[in-house]
Amino acid sequence: MSDRMPVAEVVLAGLVCCGAIGCSGNGTAAGTDIPDLAAREARCPDGGGCSAGDGRGLADPGPTLPDGIGVQEVVVDVLPSDAGGEWVFDRQAYPAVQGWILLDADPDAVAQTLQAAAGFGVNHVQLSHDLIMNVEDVLGDDQATQARIETLNLAISLAHQQGMDAYVWTHELSGVDAEVCYAPDDALWEQRAQAYRAMFERLPGLDGVVLMFGSAPIPPWFTLCGCEWCTETYPDGTPLDSPPPAERIRIVTEKIGGVVVNELGRQLYVRTFVHEPAEIPWHGEGLAAVDGVEFTGMHKGSVQDWQPYNPHDPNTGHVGPHPSVLELDLAGEYYGLSVLPFCAPGYYWYRMDHLWKNQGIGVVSRVQRGSAHALSTPNEVNLLAVRRLVEDHDEPLAAIWDEFLGDFYGVTPDLPQQPVLKRILADTFPIRLKSHYTLGIWSMEKGSGFPDGTTLDEFTSRGKMPKWDPDWQGVWDRLDKPDRATVLALWQEGTEAVDMAAADRDALGSVSNALSEEHRKDLERRLLHQWLAARAWRAMDLSIFSLRAKAAGNDFPERSAWLLWARAELETVRSEMEQGGLGSVAVASPDEITQFLSNCPKDASDGVEPAAPDELLFSPLVIEQPVPVEAVVTFTVNREVAVFLDYGLEIPDFGQTMEIPSAPAGELRTVTLKGLEPDRRYVLRLRAEEAGAEYLGGDFWVFTR
Numbered sequence: 001m002s003d004r005m006p007v008a009e010v011v012l013a014g015l016v017c018c019g020a021i022g023c024s025g026n027g028t029a030a031g032t033d034i035p036d037l038a039a040r041e042a043r044c045p046d047g048g049g050c051s052a053g054d055g056r057g058l059a060d061p062g063p064t065l066p067d068g069i070g071v072q073e074v075v076v077d078v079l080p081s082d083a084g085g086e087w088v089f090d091r092q093a094y095p096a097v098q099g100w101i102l103l104d105a106d107p108d109a110v111a112q113t114l115q116a117a118a119g120f121g122v123n124h125v126q127l128s129h130d131l132i133m134n135v136e137d138v139l140g141d142d143q144a145t146q147a148r149i150e151t152l153n154l155a156i157s158l159a160h161q162q163g164m165d166a167y168v169w170t171h172e173l174s175g176v177d178a179e180v181c182y183a184p185d186d187a188l189w190e191q192r193a194q195a196y197r198a199m200f201e202r203l204p205g206l207d208g209v210v211l212m213f214g215s216a217p218i219p220p221w222f223t224l225c226g227c228e229w230c231t232e233t234y235p236d237g238t239p240l241d242s243p244p245p246a247e248r249i250r251i252v253t254e255k256i257g258g259v260v261v262n263e264l265g266r267q268l269y270v271r272t273f274v275h276e277p278a279e280i281p282w283h284g285e286g287l288a289a290v291d292g293v294e295f296t297g298m299h300k301g302s303v304q305d306w307q308p309y310n311p312h313d314p315n316t317g318h319v320g321p322h323p324s325v326l327e328l329d330l331a332g333e334y335y336g337l338s339v340l341p342f343c344a345p346g347y348y349w350y351r352m353d354h355l356w357k358n359q360g361i362g363v364v365s366r367v368q369r370g371s372a373h374a375l376s377t378p379n380e381v382n383l384l385a386v387r388r389l390v391e392d393h394d395e396p397l398a399a400i401w402d403e404f405l406g407d408f409y410g411v412t413p414d415l416p417q418q419p420v421l422k423r424i425l426a427d428t429f430p431i432r433l434k435s436h437y438t439l440g441i442w443s444m445e446k447g448s449g450f451p452d453g454t455t456l457d458e459f460t461s462r463g464k465m466p467k468w469d470p471d472w473q474g475v476w477d478r479l480d481k482p483d484r485a486t487v488l489a490l491w492q493e494g495t496e497a498v499d500m501a502a503a504d505r506d507a508l509g510s511v512s513n514a515l516s517e518e519h520r521k522d523l524e525r526r527l528l529h530q531w532l533a534a535r536a537w538r539a540m541d542l543s544i545f546s547l548r549a550k551a552a553g554n555d556f557p558e559r560s561a562w563l564l565w566a567r568a569e570l571e572t573v574r575s576e577m578e579q580g581g582l583g584s585v586a587v588a589s590p591d592e593i594t595q596f597l598s599n600c601p602k603d604a605s606d607g608v609e610p611a612a613p614d615e616l617l618f619s620p621l622v623i624e625q626p627v628p629v630e631a632v633v634t635f636t637v638n639r640e641v642a643v644f645l646d647y648g649l650e651i652p653d654f655g656q657t658m659e660i661p662s663a664p665a666g667e668l669r670t671v672t673l674k675g676l677e678p679d680r681r682y683v684l685r686l687r688a689e690e691a692g693a694e695y696l697g698g699d700f701w702v703f704t705r
């Protein structure tokens with residue numbers, strides 16, 4: 001832990017601003033050279049939940065992280081400023097938080113969701129997004145604002161009737177322009193205090209606030225002040241970083257917390273959502289230095305925007321002497337929107353396990369996005385998993401599956417169909433990973449749908465994995481300038497999803513006699529959609545990355561044949577979707593395929609026949625865990641070749657390798673991994689060489705518990 005910040009340094013940072021240095025308190029001093037404000041306008045002009053990864057180039061990028069400071073290494077320990085000893089976390093001292101986050105402003109939807117929440121043991125509700133994002137959303141006197149206030153008060157009242165506390169999201173700074181003075185007695189702080197007082201007058205039952213900075217109308221790090229107080233108190237910087245960003249977060253939290261907690265007696269959560277790595281220590285150091293305000297940290301399970309491959313948010317449990325809750329997306333905003341199932345109790349356990357080791361006291365979950373809702377879909381298993389794991393972190397995953405399959409489908413553990421149904425649903429997790437991410441990287445759309453063309457929309461923003469974990473640089477570079485082998489690795493990954501989806505669709509036949517008519521039809525439709533969508537994503541990957549290989553100067557002879565095959569495959573899939581009753585699905589639809597095809601250059605030579613890649617191919621791994629610390633892995637290979645099984649606790653650097661001797665093509669091979677560590681996520685992948693070329697299997701995740 002060589003990067004651990006010394007305790008004394010943090011406490012000192014917390015005291016700098018309490019001194020008696022004179023302050024003009026007048027915002028910017030006359031004659032101060034202020035950079036162009038227009039270039040620093042807020043990134044989210046609608047005040048909504050934009051989480052674009054964004055205008056960072058416009059402004060001060062903040063402190064440069066030393067090499068090797070990825071997200072895992074930022075650890076900040078502090079002493080409570082008024083306590084003699086070290087703060088010791090005691091989970092029993094806090095009520096466990098079973099929270100849901102509501103995003104939809106429709107009053108009927110609010111009422112329905114709260115009714116359902118009661119059935120899941122929810123005791124904490126956060127109102128956000130279309131309901132409220134900033135204090136100013138409830139301060140107007142127009143009709144729309146009055147309607148918003150009514151809906152919020154309805155939600156608060158219904159929550160209280162069900163025994164739940166109700167919170168609203170607020171972003172700071174809001175309701176101000178970019179010139180913000182951080183002097184303690186600047187008039188701005190009284191203005192912000194009055195805004196919060198006014199909000200609580202209009203929402204009198206409100207139990208507290210979830211305060212956050214990223215995606216604010218003006219995040220503190222985009223404000224500036226050139227006054228005498230700011231420049232003299234923080235003499236090392238410019239108007240853009242005097243005070244520095246961490247200090248700004250401390251000041252804003254103390255000011256808002258002073259009103260919400262200390263004056264009004266309500267609760268405060270502080271959410272550490274970030275767009276860029278530099279914002280991680282700003283939050284960690286700033287919040288750790290907060291003095292005199294009680295709050296709870298709130299952190300997304302993976303840093304930034306729900307990417308399953310991203311590291312944990314390193315601020316989790318590291319915001320000073322305060323407990324933490326985790327924010328999880330159980331509805332699949334970016335992985336299926338609960339239309340394409342994402343049933344992942346193991347994945348959510350993995351995120352929660354990190355929280356439990358880091359001052360965790362509960363979880364707040366997103367259960368909806370727009371009209372898409374996890375309730376009454378297979379994704380409900382995620383809701384049950386989080387509930388049970390908050391109640392008892394040692395609850396076995398198998399017990400969660402048994403309970404869900406029994407309660408939701410009426411398929412109890414004594415029935416022979418139960419393990420088959422479990423396998424079908426559990427496979428949705430790897431299938432979604434292989435469809436939405438390319439070799440683990442978020443390269444295509446923001447959202448759960450098909451790409452609308454061959455441009456990689458997220459590759460250089462959210463998909464820039466190396467900024468969160470430098471180990472991903474090589475993978476990112478491969479996708480940036482792909483060659484034939486990279487295209488084949490994507491083909492392998494996509495084919496795994498297609499093959500699993502096909503096998504699970506077939507397997508449904510053997511369990512359908514244990515299902516109600518309604519559930520059977522629902523699963524038939526979802527599994528058909530999953531299989532066709534997996535085929536479409538594979539064909540799109542083949543197109544996008546073949547063209548990208550050509551553009552990178554890595555063209556290869558089969559490109560034309562593969563592109564033609566992909567186009568024909570997409571046309572077939574589109575037609576099968578329409579014939580299969582999937583013409584109007586909310587995501588991954590035939591219309592999206594049409595859109596992709598219209599934006600995808602044909603770029604094929606004349607006289608070439610369409611052909612799919614015909615290369616070395618691994619079957620999907622089938623993994624059994626007879627006991628938590630072992631994994632039995634079976635697979636086939638379509639060539640006679642020696643194979644390596646890479647495995648370990650991290651990806652993309654797996655750490656360990658096992659060589660598996662060659663066997664005849666298509667022969668089932670079985671490998672037993674023994675001595676795994678309990679309560680871990682392992683990642684496994686096959687690898688082989690043939691004729692001097694390396695072939696990679698896709699990654700598969702195993703949770704040893």
Ligand SMILES: [Zn+2]
Pocket residue numbers: 025027028180181182183225226227228229230231
């Ligand atoms: Zn100032």
